[in-house]
Amino acid sequence: MRATVMYGAGDVRVENVPDAQIKESTDALVVVTRAAICGSDLWPYKGMQPSDIGRRMGHEFIGVVEAVGKDVHKIKVGDLVAAPFAWSDGTCEFCQQGLHTSCLHGGWWGGTELDGGQGEAVRVPQADGTLYPLPVSRDHALMPSLLTLTDVMATGHHAAVTAKVSRGKIAAVVGGGAVGLCGVIAAKRLGAEQIIFLDRHADRISLAKEFGATDIVSERGDTAIERVLTLTNGLGAHSVLECVGYEESTRTALSIARAGGAVGRVGVPQDEAMPVAMPTFFRNVTISGGPAPARAYFDELLPDVLEGRIQPGKVFDYAGDISKVPDGYRAMYDRKAIKAIIAF
Amino acid sequence: MRATVMYGAGDVRVENVPDAQIKESTDALVVVTRAAICGSDLWPYKGMQPSDIGRRMGHEFIGVVEAVGKDVHKIKVGDLVAAPFAWSDGTCEFCQQGLHTSCLHGGWWGGTELDGGQGEAVRVPQADGTLYPLPVSRDHALMPSLLTLTDVMATGHHAAVTAKVSRGKIAAVVGGGAVGLCGVIAAKRLGAEQIIFLDRHADRISLAKEFGATDIVSERGDTAIERVLTLTNGLGAHSVLECVGYEESTRTALSIARAGGAVGRVGVPQDEAMPVAMPTFFRNVTISGGPAPARAYFDELLPDVLEGRIQPGKVFDYAGDISKVPDGYRAMYDRKAIKAIIAF
Secondary structure: OEEEEEEEOOEEEEEEOOOOOOOOOOOEEEEEEEEEOOHHHHHHHHHOOOOOOOEEOOOOEEEEEEEEOOOOOOOOOOOEEEEOOEEOOOOOHHHHOOOHHHOOOOEEOOEOOOOOOOEOEEEEOOHHHHOEEOOOOOOOOOHHHHHHOOOHHHHHHHHHHHOOOOOOOEEEEEOOOHHHHHHHHHHHHOOOOEEEEEOOOHHHHHHHHHHOOOEEEOOOHHHHHHHHHHHOOOOOEEEEEEOOOOHHHHHHHHHOEEEEEEEEEOOOOOOOOEOOHHHHHHOOOEEEEOOOOHHHHHHHHHHHHHOOOOOHHHHOOEEEOHHHHHHHHHHHHOOOOOOEEEEO | OEEEEEEEOOEEEEEEOOOOOOOOOOOEEEEEEEEEEOHHHHHHHHHOOOOOOOEEOOOOEEEEEEEEOOOOOOOOOOOEEEEOOEEOOOOOHHHHOOOHHHOOOOEEOOEOOOOOOOEOEEEEOOHHHHOEEOOOOOOOOOHHHHHHOOOHHHHHHHHHHHOOOOOOOEEEEEOOOHHHHHHHHHHHHOOOOEEEEEOOOHHHHHHHHHHOOOEEEOOOHHHHHHHHHHHOOOOOEEEEEEOOOOHHHHHHHHHOEEEEEEEEEOOOOOOOOEOOHHHHHHOOOEEEEOOOOHHHHHHHHHHHHHOOOOOHHHHOOEEEOHHHHHHHHHHHHOOOOOOEEEEO
16 A cells, blocks of 8 residues: 655655554454644644655545454444544543543554555554544545644644633634644634734634734734733733644743743644743743643534634645645645645 | 832831831721741842832731722721732632732732831722631731631641642642641541651741651662652652752652642742653653632631641741741741741
């Protein structure tokens, strides 16, 4: 089968690899119908050390179940299923409390051991716990929005939830990639009254406004912090969604949170330490977030997608078949595209 | 009047200073009956640059109201009052939400502009918002426990609240000073089933056990982390109370929190950056806490003190009159005393 393999920084190839197949009795075999390239795929695309064996890529996909192991009971052959960006058994104590990304028997797609979503088929471990059956046909018009539930929309929602967005509050979204844009959707959906969007790319700003952003801050660093303070009566935002992961963006996020406010960070941290321990302490700012338990959020978000109340699929501005994957990485890396969707 | 002034590291003096007096119409003049030396007073005692004018000390005190300004209506002359470690108007949006330490018109005791609590009298700004009348006589036997409500018991409680301690949970308390010991009381009071106390001083360990600690970890660094993981089935504590503020203690606290858990930090951070951004991110650990809004917690904690359900006053193991203040600092700094109470 054809699948995406990364061999080093900037070196992504679509290659023939061994066909995916069931190995464990709790596996399902899923033939991929849609996949996406993620902003987090760009971290290794930027910095991965060269590797001879390479690393299978992709963790956002929808597909049709072709086979299941003998211990798979909920998922059936023929189901159209969405796979969240982490797999999980659905039964351990962390899954039961809705933190599927910390599943005691779960893990992550791709790498050197598992199939990735940017390929024709995937062996899905813990299929009953991992996969979410979708009540639509495989080429439904809402497929792009449904695909975002596997990662970016769930992640934007997680940022908003952990930043404690609620009705009437002021939210600020740091970073305007697909996750930040979905964070705007999530903040609006949870009732934020004012949504400040921090990014400087015209295409993203335009989409953020469409999604509900009320104020745009295109400056960076201290100037951005000052602008947000000015926009919030000098007090800062109640809820800050950190959707980047760099030290500067984290510093900005922590600095624009008001006393007693919360920062939900979902951008993968690129540094060991977190800045501004002291000011956040004195303002009693809560720092929360992490990898979104996307599996836990399907029940809540799916109806809003199916009934058209949110349209996160608009973050896709690049589409192609699997042969376009390397070009999709490049377009996203060069900020010529926000996010790429791959149809099989 | 006599008051405590710090002139540099290790240089604390009791001196004659100008009498405290009412300056603003919202002030009260309080004659101090009890005061305490705080673990946070030891930070400048350790590192303060020499100063000619010095810095007035003390932020935990109880006293009798001797006079009030014309705009003070709730507090009356003759009231016995407790002063939380920050003063606040009680009416701004932060006070209304219970975050009095971020009061828009509040501030901190002592320094170069205001009286400190370790002196014979104090001008109390925003008296109606700041002071809490106590329904007991000035020499009541519970005075030490009542005095802890001005800071250490409130701070331990804040650590427990922001670390989300609740019934049946595992709590870990990092640091066994007076605040950590009060953190044990608070964790027990909020229903923690297992309370792991991290400290290595025999006197503190003994008191922690009396307060409800179920496990003691006297190791430090990675060994301490391993021990806590062993005690918690490899998963870590649901709630971690960081009661020190050093980088190592913060690293320990963040490392022993389980996935989805919370760290309530109340130790004043001594470093600009916060360690382990990455692991806490991947485990969705929430970092919260800050200066405790002690004023907000009186209503909840006072009945438990008055009815003897908690006895935080046991943290005082050094007592004297104002002449003993310099010796009290030294005893606490040398770890010969946990906490000093001063009677006037």
